[in-house]
Amino acid sequence: MNKPWVEGNSVELLINGEGYYPRVFEAMAQAREEILLETFIIFDDKVGQQLQRVLIEAARRGVRVELAVDGYGTADLPDEFIAAMTEAGVRFHAFDPQPRVAGMRTNLFRRLHRKIVVIDGELAFIGGINYSADHLGDYGPMAKQDYAVEVRGPVVAQLHASSRQLMAPVLEPPSQVRPLTQPAGQISAVLVERDNTRHRSDIEACYLQAVRAARQRIVIANAYFFPGYRLLRELRNAARRGVEVTLILQGQPDMRWVRALSRLLYNYLLRDGVRIHEYCQRPLHGKVALVDDEWSTVGSSNLDPLSLSFNLEANLLIRDRAFNQHLYQHLTSLASDHCKAVTLERMIRGYWWRAPLIFIGFHLTRYFPRIAGWFPAHRQRLKSVQPEVQAQGDLHEGNT
Structure with missing residues (x-):
C-alpha cells in the first residue's frame, strides 16, 4: 500500500x-x-x-x-x-x-x-x-x-x-x-486497492498487519471466506495469544459450495479458540472487519481466492474509535440475535469422511497464490x- x-x-x-x-x-x-x-x-x-x-x-x-x-x-x-x-x-x-x-x-x-x-x-x-x-x-x-x-x-x-x-x-x-x-x-x-499490476496483495497485507497487531479483539464478517494460509495462521495465532477472534460467515448461503469450502477450514481455527458464527437470517454479502477499538475496514473484497488473487477490489481502511464501536455493536448484535455458533464438537462429528477434504482445502489455501499464476x-x-x-x-x- x-x-x-x-x-x-x-x-x-x-x-x-x-x-x-x-x-x-x-x-x-x-x-x-x-x-x-x-x-x-x-x-x-x-x-x-x-x-x-x-x-x-x-x-x-x-x-x-x-x-x-x-x-x-x-x-x-x-x-x-x-x-x-x-x-x-x-x-x-x-x-x-x-x-x-x-x-x-x-x-x-x-x-x-x-x-x-x-x-x-x-x-x-x-x-x-x-x-x-x-x-x-x-x-x-x-x-x-x-x-x-x-x-x-x-x-x-x-x-x-x-x-x-x-x-x-x-x-x-x-x-x-x-x-x-x-x-x-x-x-x-x-483507500487500499487490489489489482493485477502494482497492488496484487495490498488488501491481504493490510489484513495481515492489523491481525498481527491485534491485542483485544478481531471481528470479521465476510461472505466468501477461504483466505490464504498466512491469514489463517495469523488468526489462529491471535486467538492463541488471547485475542478474542470472531468470524461471522454465511449460514444461509447464496452459493452452497462456497459455505462448503469455508467449512473445510473450521476445524483448524476452532481448535485454537477462534469463534465462528454462521449468519442464518439472510445471505451474508458483507465484507467488513474491525480490530481492537480503532481499526475498521469496509469494502468490496471478500477473503477468498477470487478477491485476493484475481479481482479488482477496493476497501476503505478507517481509524476511529466511534466508527469502530458502532460497527462492533452492530456485528455483536448480528452474532447474538441472528447467528448459530459453530462448535468444535459439532465439526468433529463425521470428521473421518471429511478429513481428506479438509486436508485438500487447507493446502489449497497454502498454495493458491502460486496456482493463481497458472491462469492466463x-x-x-x-x-x-x-x-x-x-x-x-x-x-x-x-x-x-
Whole structure:
C-alpha cells in the first residue's frame, strides 16, 4: 500500500440497500459536475431502473456521468436499458466484455468487483452493495446483508484518483474536477486497492498487519471466506495469544459450495479458540472487519481466492474509535440475535469422511497464490459501449 493515511474525514456506515440507495441516489441527483461510478452488477429491476433514471437526469442537466460495470457481472443487462442512458449522454463502459461460448460467460476471472461512487470530487461511497433489488429486505428470504460507507473529506481525493485512473483509457477528455481537500470530520482513512499490476496483495497485507497487531479483539464478517494460509495462521495465532477472534460467515448461503469450502477450514481455527458464527437470517454479502477499538475496514473484497488473487477490489481502511464501536455493536448484535455458533464438537462429528477434504482445502489455501499464476492474465481494460437497438436486439460495441 503506497497511499498515506489522511486525517479530517467523516465516514458514515450504511447498512443494506435501505441505508445505501436513498443516500447514493440523492447524492447523484444533486451532482453538479461529475459522477464517477464503478460497480460489479446492475440488474434491470426496480433498483437498477432507479439508478438509470437518476443518471439520465444528471446527464441531461449537463453532469458528466461515467459508468463502469463488469463485463461478467452485468452481462445480462438489456441493450435497451443501456441505450436509454447512452442516448441521454451517460458514458457506459464495460470491463473486459467477452462473448459467450455455448451460452456460457467466459470472463470468469479477474473481474471489476469494486463498488465506488464519487460525486463532484467532494462526496464518495464505497462498499459491497451492487445495484439490484436483492439488497432490499422486501426481496424476501434471499435478500442480502451488506454494507457501504458514505465518505467526505480529503480521502475522497484518493477514491477520485483511483476511479479516474481506472477509467483513464476511456475518459475523453480527461476529468477536470479537482477534489476538495478541506477537513470534514476527525476520522483518519485510506483507500487500499487490489489489482493485477502494482497492488496484487495490498488488501491481504493490510489484513495481515492489523491481525498481527491485534491485542483485544478481531471481528470479521465476510461472505466468501477461504483466505490464504498466512491469514489463517495469523488468526489462529491471535486467538492463541488471547485475542478474542470472531468470524461471522454465511449460514444461509447464496452459493452452497462456497459455505462448503469455508467449512473445510473450521476445524483448524476452532481448535485454537477462534469463534465462528454462521449468519442464518439472510445471505451474508458483507465484507467488513474491525480490530481492537480503532481499526475498521469496509469494502468490496471478500477473503477468498477470487478477491485476493484475481479481482479488482477496493476497501476503505478507517481509524476511529466511534466508527469502530458502532460497527462492533452492530456485528455483536448480528452474532447474538441472528447467528448459530459453530462448535468444535459439532465439526468433529463425521470428521473421518471429511478429513481428506479438509486436508485438500487447507493446502489449497497454502498454495493458491502460486496456482493463481497458472491462469492466463489479461489486460485491465474498459470498453465503451454504444448499443444500437434494433428489432433483433443486437448489441454493437465500439470504442468511443
